Amino acid sequence: MKAEIITIGDELLLGQTVDTNSVFISKVLTPLGFNIHYKQAISDSKQAIIESLDLSIKRSKLIIITGGLGPTKDDITKHTLAEYFHSDWRWDKDVLKHLESIFSDRGRELLDINKQQAMLPALCETLFNRKGTAPGMLFDIQGVWVASLPGVPYEVVEIMEHSLIPKLKSEFNIKPIINRTLTTALIPESKIAQKLEAFEESIKNRFSLAYLPSYNIVKIRLNALNSTITQNEFDQKWEKLIHELGDWVVDTTDSPISEQWAKILIEKDFQISTAESCTGGYIGNQLVSVSGASTYFQGSVVSYANQIKSNVLNVDADLIQKYGAVSKEVAVAMVNGVSQVMNTSVAIATTGIAGPTGGTEEKPVGTIWIAVKINDHISVKQYKLRGTRIEFMLRAFNTAFVQFKNLLQHSK
Amino acid sequence: MKAEIITIGDELLLGQTVDTNSVFISKVLTPLGFNIHYKQAISDSKQAIIESLDLSIKRSKLIIITGGLGPTKDDITKHTLAEYFHSDWRWDKDVLKHLESIFSDRGRELLDINKQQAMLPALCETLFNRKGTAPGMLFDIQGVWVASLPGVPYEVVEIMEHSLIPKLKSEFNIKPIINRTLTTALIPESKIAQKLEAFEESIKNRFSLAYLPSYNIVKIRLNALNSTITQNEFDQKWEKLIHELGDWVVDTTDSPISEQWAKILIEKDFQISTAESCTGGYIGNQLVSVSGASTYFQGSVVSYANQIKSNVLNVDADLIQKYGAVSKEVAVAMVNGVSQVMNTSVAIATTGIAGPTGGTEEKPVGTIWIAVKINDHISVKQYKLRGTRIEFMLRAFNTAFVQFKNLLQHSK
The missing domain is CATH 3.40.980.10 (MoaB/Mog-like domain)
Known part of the structure; x- marks a missing residue:
């Protein structure tokens, strides 16, 4: 129709x-x-x-x-x-x-x-x-x-x-043409396409794949090409697709990352807080954007200025002096600080340079340290994220989610 | 062209x-x-x-x-x-x-x-x-x-x-058709149109007006209708339009509210912080979205849970008990708390019910208290904002800006 x-x-x-x-x-x-x-x-x-x-x-x-x-x-x-x-x-x-x-x-x-x-x-x-x-x-x-x-x-x-x-x-009584979309993260579109080359060849004429890249996330949609394709036939190809992609799949839906995150937090009965510098509260705001956020979200501290990192998050001022605000050490201190202040089992911290100004040769625009804490386990990683200020924040949010999911898996 | x-x-x-x-x-x-x-x-x-x-x-x-x-x-x-x-x-x-x-x-x-x-x-x-x-x-x-x-x-x-x-x-060597857009706030589109009825009649055939309502903001665009209209003729009508609208005009550009806000903060050499409950860090994040935000933005505390209001913002727990988290008293305590913790001349606080759940008969979904502090002056007001969660946040941001501008004018 x-x-x-x-x-x-x-x-x-x-x-x-x-x-x-x-x-x-x-x-x-x-x-x-x-x-x-x-x-x-x-x-x-x-x-x-x-x-x-x-x-x-x-x-x-x-x-x-x-x-x-x-x-x-x-x-x-x-x-x-x-x-x-x-x-x-x-x-x-x-x-x-x-x-x-x-x-x-x-x-x-x-x-x-x-x-x-x-x-x-x-x-x-x-x-x-x-x-x-x-x-x-x-x-x-x-x-x-x-x-x-x-x-x-x-x-x-x-x-x-x-x-x-x-x-x-x-x-109208309409028979929908079946399609379904899954979410992968942190793997480039062309690398995924290469992995799926044989699969794509094997489904042609009856199904097609679409790649939807968006800020370190690639969603992949499997389309049936006509309404004669049954749910059963579709499901077989869908399972095959998921199998091919293995652990690149972060979710078998195309729900927004904020909702995927909320789902896990609610399932695990986690409380979350964020300590954000370069992302300016974006990560917390995305987590709050889901209705019912009060069941898992405690709050955020946006410590844009260094003194807030010390005063509110109890980050040692000497640490900032010694390693710089954009450092592994400060990211870890922030994530520890906020989980304590907010009394949460999960915490996320970011410190970096969103740009367009403020970059140096050693720490260029786009540099970010993300620290994730789940109970006593901490993961801290550096990334280089591209794009404008808001694109940087979007990428940081998506990237933090993947880091959270990985830590969750490895801290079991 | x-x-x-x-x-x-x-x-x-x-x-x-x-x-x-x-x-x-x-x-x-x-x-x-x-x-x-x-x-x-x-x-x-x-x-x-x-x-x-x-x-x-x-x-x-x-x-x-x-x-x-x-x-x-x-x-x-x-x-x-x-x-x-x-x-x-x-x-x-x-x-x-x-x-x-x-x-x-x-x-x-x-x-x-x-x-x-x-x-x-x-x-x-x-x-x-x-x-x-x-x-x-x-x-x-x-x-x-x-x-x-x-x-x-x-x-x-x-x-x-x-x-x-x-x-x-x-x-290409093109002569642009002139148009210009201004921003009004908190006045309904139809009320503005009524006020501009005679003006609109007086310009017809040579100019047109367009109304662009968006979350408690109405932008108004004056369009020249052909390329024979000179800059001089356009400017006369533009000045007339601004005069007709009087203090309903919050800015004579169509810059995003975040940029209008940044402009004032930089001009006045203000430092700003936010304490946010129902808006979940949205206001702070919008302020940070402007490049160069570090010159005026210190940070935010998103106190989604009540204990954060007390622990981090030093809001008296008895106050929350007595008046409820969504109250004039708590909004004022939050704005005082964050301006102290973050050491800023300007602070914004929000507490309310973004919905879709959590409303009561006395405090229905959409209720929000916004407190604005500029040096020793505080303004605190209640609003009822419509829409989804994100629309509620957008309206709150725009509304807080107008409240800030009004306080600035009256605290001179």
């Missing part, structure tokens, strides 16, 4: 906004058996909306549009769709009631400009938006479904989960 | 990867006068590449393609382009030399699969990639430029900045 996404908004084309809506929509529609085969990002212009719809309607059965439903003059999606589908207008009383209640809750006056949001094309079915003021709309144009959603990410989530997906499930 | 971007990769359509490459490309090409009027995301399939190129070549003068240049079998962009443009092949000796040096630096063997990356279509000019193994390619097809770049974000940055942009600048 072919589907596509059209995101509307000059801000997407000017690079002012990162499009996370289409990512979410893809993630939830793919497992339902929809094949999202195109995405288009277009400007807030009537002509662009019409041109992209002309194209999409020819090649897809489901088209999801996001953006351009706000109350301001630059929001033209609703009027353009009404015109495109030759629709009259209607007032939606439920939406109006919802608007009145939102504005009264927020203690704000309901302006005319806001009231207009309850006026909808007569041809569409309302996709109710409990979390915001702009309702979604669903048009059924001779069997092609065109859904128009607002551009605010959590409103997209709300409407997809509670309104559109239930309708899609009851209307 | 019309331009568009084609991103290739099933991972984009499956929602496994967030596309930041096209965001970067838009950001750097727009100020040069390119009008990015379409983006397409397509699958790793020959047919999709050909269909999207057919379309793009008709409507744009510059087409930038990202992805599908890796060494593995799912990377088909290079061969598809060579076929599409009927090109022979050539070995690029500089690329081969570069590959040999990269692999020897990383202590890895140069495999045949890697060597193949130095084989390029004879028709293209090489866009040298100092940071990676896949070179970019530039085709000039009767005046339409088609550039093909790898999918790795920092390699895209490298090739754009050092190879493609210099070529574009020397080849």
Whole structure:
């Protein structure tokens, strides 16, 4: 079942906004058996909306549009769709009631400009938006479904989960094409491909592999190439793939590393804390980003300045003087300090140079020491990580996870 | 000068990867006068590449393609382009030399699969990639430029900045259409639009306004509608817009809030620290994300567990007992504690309920107390923030910035 996404908004084309809506929509529609085969990002212009719809309607059965439903003059999606589908207008009383209640809750006056949001094309079915003021709309144009959603990410989530997906499930009966993804870490893509050369040859015509490298992580997706391939046949190849990769596999899912980490911490009943210098709290923040983090996360100390390393983490100032803040010795002292201060069984410490400035010949930008402590076992390693500041932090997070997993295995 | 971007990769359509490459490309090409009027995301399939190129070549003068240049079998962009443009092949000796040096630096063997990356279509000019193994390619097809770049974000940055942009600048002489963006905060989009109704009416046909709401921030972009509008005429309207908005404007640029914050901290010679509970280190991490953060950022304490609030931040345990961890009193104690421990002139503290669980009737999910301290002045406020965990953190960061700016103004 072919589907596509059209995101509307000059801000997407000017690079002012990162499009996370289409990512979410893809993630939830793919497992339902929809094949999202195109995405288009277009400007807030009537002509662009019409041109992209002309194209999409020819090649897809489901088209999801996001953006351009706000109350301001630059929001033209609703009027353009009404015109495109030759629709009259209607007032939606439920939406109006919802608007009145939102504005009264927020203690704000309901302006005319806001009231207009309850006026909808007569041809569409309302996709109710409990979390915001702009309702979604669903048009059924001779069997092609065109859904128009607002551009605010959590409103997209709300409407997809509670309104559109239930309708899609009851209307379409789709057989998904099977695919599954696993996670490897710290092994380069080309090295993996070399190892899998014979395997890849043996599956061709029925399956394909895709390599998704991302900051010291390579995810590998096994795709069935058509819907005649059974779960049983797929599972055999999947097991073979895992066997071929051996201990390069860190997880047999493509869950975010933060969730993989959370899973282990909860299973093992570990408490974790972090002491971070160059990663600036990124590792702790990633661990907290998972709902329910309070069951395993105690806290972090971001000791960007050296005196904090001494004052809060009890790192001996002489140690910093002697070896430098970016050293094996200081990383170990930090991990010991934070596990003590926070009273945790697991601790992570980082000290390094995120760049772009601050590097020296001996300790160039990208140098990082990562120390991991699990009960009485400590592992400390140096890495050289590439990329911008935020990419450096991402790599550090992924790398720390692998170091943690390895220490866990070896300290059994 | 019309331009568009084609991103290739099933991972984009499956929602496994967030596309930041096209965001970067838009950001750097727009100020040069390119009008990015379409983006397409397509699958790793020959047919999709050909269909999207057919379309793009008709409507744009510059087409930038990202992805599908890796060494593995799912990377088909290079061969598809060579076929599409009927090109022979050539070995690029500089690329081969570069590959040999990269692999020897990383202590890895140069495999045949890697060597193949130095084989390029004879028709293209090489866009040298100092940071990676896949070179970019530039085709000039009767005046339409088609550039093909790898999918790795920092390699895209490298090739754009050092190879493609210099070529574009020397080849095309473009007059940019003027636009400029400012930042407002904590005022709803519709309220701003109401205030600007007369202004918007007065500029129509020559200028347009765009509203870009994002987590308690609304950015407003003033667009000139054609290239006959002079800088002088634009500036007059711009000043008028700023005047209309008054103190709703927090910055007359669209810089990220982290950079706006950094600018003030550096100007005022402030040192900052954060004590974070519900925001899990997000605020500190955003402050550190700016290059040169060590001039103003001392550190953070993420006191997710209550005992850390007491042990590290010296928050009286009785206070937590009496008022609860999510309270005005504890927020104030945290901000005092961290400014003392970290010895900083400015401090931020947060305590709240990020959700989705943990809310009560009295303190529902989304409740947050933010305390800001500048020297001896403290401001403490309660907010109700909406969205997922990460959206909650984003809103908290933006809201803390506005609270900081207001306190700064009132404590002068």
